[in-house]
Amino acid sequence: METMGKVATVIVTLVILRWGWKLLNWVWLKPKKLEKWLRDEGYKGNPYKLLMGDMIEFATTLKEGRLKASPITHDITSYTLPFDHREKSFIWLGPTPRMYIRDPELIKEILLRPDEFQKPHPEPYRDSIVRGLLAIEGDKWIKHRKIINPAFNLQNLKIMFSAIRLSCSDMIHKWELLTAGSGPTEVDVWPYIDNLAGDVISRTAFGSSYEEGQKIFRIQKEQIDLIFQMVFILHLPGRRFIPTQANKKFNENIKELRSVLMGIINKRKRAVKIGEDKHEDLLGILLESNKKEIEEHGVGMSMDDVIEECKLFYIAGSETTSNLIVWTMVCLSLHQEWQMQAREEIVKVFGNKELDFEGLKNLKILTMILHEVLRLYPPAVMITRATHKDTKLGNMTIPPGVFANGIVNATKGKGSSPFIPFSSGPRVCLGQNLAMTKAKTAIAMVLQRFSFELSPSYKHSPFQVFTVPPQFGAHLILHNLS
Numbered sequence: 318m319e320t321m322g323k324v325a326t327v328i329v330t331l332v333i334l335r336w337g338w339k340l341l342n343w344v345w346l347k348p349k350k351l352e353k354w355l356r357d358e359g360y361k362g363n364p365y366k367l368l369m370g371d372m373i374e375f376a377t378t379l380k381e382g383r384l385k386a387s388p389i390t391h392d393i394t395s396y397t398l399p400f401d402h403r404e405k406s407f408i409w410l411g412p413t414p415r416m417y418i419r420d421p422e423l424i425k426e427i428l429l430r431p432d433e434f435q436k437p438h439p440e441p442y443r444d445s446i447v448r449g450l451l452a453i454e455g456d457k458w459i460k461h462r463k464i465i466n467p468a469f470n471l472q473n474l475k476i477m478f479s480a481i482r483l484s485c486s487d488m489i490h491k492w493e494l495l496t497a498g499s500g501p502t503e504v505d506v507w508p509y510i511d512n513l514a515g516d517v518i519s520r521t522a523f524g525s526s527y528e529e530g531q532k533i534f535r536i537q538k539e540q541i542d543l544i545f546q547m548v549f550i551l552h553l554p555g556r557r558f559i560p561t562q563a564n565k566k567f568n569e570n571i572k573e574l575r576s577v578l579m580g581i582i583n584k585r586k587r588a589v590k591i592g593e594d595k596h597e598d599l600l601g602i603l604l605e606s607n608k609k610e611i612e613e614h615g616v617g618m619s620m621d622d623v624i625e626e627c628k629l630f631y632i633a634g635s636e637t638t639s640n641l642i643v644w645t646m647v648c649l650s651l652h653q654e655w656q657m658q659a660r661e662e663i664v665k666v667f668g669n670k671e672l673d674f675e676g677l678k679n680l681k682i683l684t685m686i687l688h689e690v691l692r693l694y695p696p697a698v699m700i701t702r703a704t705h706k707d708t709k710l711g712n713m714t715i716p717p718g719v720f721a722n723g724i725v726n727a728t729k730g731k732g733s734s735p736f737i738p739f740s741s742g743p744r745v746c747l748g749q750n751l752a753m754t755k756a757k758t759a760i761a762m763v764l765q766r767f768s769f770e771l772s773p774s775y776k777h778s779p780f781q782v783f784t785v786p787p788q789f790g791a792h793l794i795l796h797n798l799s
Contacts, residue, residue: 343412344367344368344412345367345412347412347718348365348370348409348412348413348414349365350716351414351716351718351719352364352365352414354716355407355414355416355719358405358713359405360405360406360407360416361405361406361407362406362407362408362409362414363408363409365409365412365414366409368411368412369409369411370408370409370410370411370412370413371400371408371409371410372409372410372411372549372551373549374400375400375408375410375548376548376549376551378399378400379399379400379545379548380548381399382396382399382780383545383780383782383788385778386776386777386778386789387777387778387779388777389651389771389777390777391648391693391694393693393694393698393779393785394698394724396778396779396780397698397779397780397781397785398698398699398724398781404419405417410720413718413719413720414718414719414720415701415719415720415721415722416715416719416720416721416722417699417722417724418721418722418723418724419723419724420711423710423711423723424700424723424724424737425737425741425742426710426711427700427702427710427721427723428700428723428737428740428741428742428744429741429742429743430742431454431742431743431744433704433706433708434702434703434704434708434710434721435454435702435703435705436451436452436454436701436702436703437701437702437703437720446537446540446541446544446628446632446783447537447625447628447629447631447632447633448625448628448629449461449622449625449626449628449629450462450465450626450629450747451629451633458744460610460616460617460618461618461622461626462747463610464603464606464607464610464617464618465603465606465626465747466606466747467602467606468599468602468603468606468747469747469748469750469751471750473597473602474674474750474751474754475674476597477520477521477597477598477751477754478674478754478758480517480520480521480524480598481517481520481521481754481755481758482671482672482758482762483520484513484516484517484520485513485517485758485759485762486762487513487516488509488510488512488513488516488759489762489763489766491509492504492506492509492763492766492767492795492797493766493797493799495795496767496795496796496797497797500796501794501795501796502794502795502797503772503774503792503793503794503795504792504793504794504795505790505791505792505793506643506646506769506790506791506792506793506795507643507786507787507790507791508790510639510642510643510646510759510791511635511639511643511786513639513642513759514634514635514636514638514639514642514755515531515534515535515538515631515635515639516531517634517635517638517755518530518534518630518631518634518635518638519531519533519534520598521598521599521634521751522598522599522600522627522630522631522634523581523598523599523600524597524598524600524601529577529580529581530581532577533574533577533578533627533628533631534631534635536570536573536574536577537574537628537631537632537635539566539570540567540570540571540574541782541783543563543566543567543570544567544783545782546563547561547563547564547567550564574628575624578624578627578628579620579624581600581627582600582604582620582623582624582627585600585601585604586604589601589604589605589608599630600627600630603623603626604623607623632783633746633748634748634751634752636696636783636784636786637696637752637784638752638755638756639786640694640696640784640785640786641687641690641691641694641696641752641756642755642756642759642760643786643787643791644690644693644694644779644785644787645686645687645690645756645760646760646763646769646791646793647771647775647777647787647791647793648686648689648690648693648694649686649769650769650770650771650793651771653770655682655686656764656768656769658682659680659682659683659686659760659764660764660765660768662680662681662682662683663680663683663761663764663765664765666679666680667761667765669765672758672761672762674754677754677757677758677761680757680761683757683760683761684753684757687753687756687757687760688736691736691738692736692738694779694785695737695738695785696738696784696785697784697785698724698781698785699722699723699724699781700722700723700737700740701720701721701722701723702720702721702722702723703718703719703720703721704716704717704718704719704721705717739752765798766797766798766799767795767796767797767798768795768796768798769793769794769795769796770793770794771792771793771794772792772793772794774792775791775792775793776789776790776792
């Protein structure tokens with residue numbers, strides 16, 4: 318018995334030592350090793366602080382930066398990345414370093430090698446809000462992409478166009494009521510554009526379940542605000558169990574969101590089963606494609622998978638489009654000559670008639686303007702990837718455990734910024750054509766009925782939250798042309 322007791326003591330001691338060594342390596346030894354590598358490569362940043370890293374300073378800087386306006390300039394990097402936007406810099410997200418890469422060729426190379434530069438797991442900002450196709454890797458990503466792909470083909474975009482145009486008409490009508498008979502009128506267009514994007518995705522994603530779709534939109538918006546409130550603790554282990562008010566509400570919203578989505582999905586699955594669904598919205602097309610995949614190969618997407626893709630429809634489909642529309646209106650307010658050229662083109666193609674889908678492809682000037690706005694104000698200012706083994710990039714060999722952040726709207730000294738607003742390589746965004754269709758339709762319909770300029774009360778504030786919305790709104794002077 319005594320011998321067995323000694324053996325047990327030795328085993329327990331070895332287990333404690335093993336896990337103690339792992340803990341020490343995670344919180345101190347590995348970060349210090351990575352810090353030495355970063356400094357040897359010429360990267361600058363703060364010395365590593367035990368467990369927290371730069372999170373307190375990072376969160377404080379973000380919260381303070383959110384309250385400040387920026388000079389009116391298209392060089393927005395120092396405002397969208399207020400903590401550290403220098404060349405060859407890094408910060409600490411807990412014990413994990415994030416290095417900033419600004420060379421456009423290296424950014425493109427990273428995106429072309431998704432097996433070596435993978436999405437980081439976990440990525441608290443992203444994974445707490447949405448996962449789906451945005452986050453998964455490997456064979457699962459290949460299968461999901463195949464299933465989702467039909468939802469975004471040209472024929473389905475044509476079907477969705479009437480819903481897009483209807484939502485835009487609703488917004489235009491509200492502006493016409495505000496400006497009718499009153500001459501030039503100051504309007505903060507951002508809340509209307511933000512609601513427009515949610516309205517469009519509710520119609521195009523969930524069609525017959527439009528009201529439930531609007532509820533999803535509101536919950537998702539609240540989740541983004543709550544994430545910002547929790548930025549101080551976001552990278553701490555076990556963050557979701559910390560009993561803050563914001564954390565509690567966030568977890569309640571997760572359950573509510575799942576419940577609402579399950580209700581919508583089950584209702585539509587029943588309709589598909591009995592042949593009553595027309596498959597004319599994103600969810601209907603997704604469910605039909607998933608049903609076909611299961612019939613042909615035995616395995617498709619689970620209920621949880623479908624829920625995550627529906628959440629992604631909302632974030633990717635509303636946040637990115639609303640940002641593009643509002644910054645296009647701001648840029649056209651600053652550059653009146655381009656506003657006039659775009660309007661003249663729209664009149665030439667459509668006159669005062671209702672827009673049609675086929676005519677959008679003839680809006681060459683507007684397309685060029687939207688592309689330039691996407692380059693200057695990309696929906697995501699950074700693209701984050703992680704290394705899981707020694708990985709060659711340029712003249713560096715990046716060790717495992719480093720986040721590599723490509724800054725896509727700032728490449729000083731390297732010519733103009735790379736044009737990769739919808740990412741690039743194999744993981745290029747499936748919804749880019751839908752996003753461009755929505756933006757073209759909205760801007761074209763606005764230009765048919767209004768001219769606009771910046772209000773004296775306008776404050777430039779392209780600050781990064783989940784995407785890059787205007788923190789202080791977008792106060793413009795609208796001139797009704799009718």
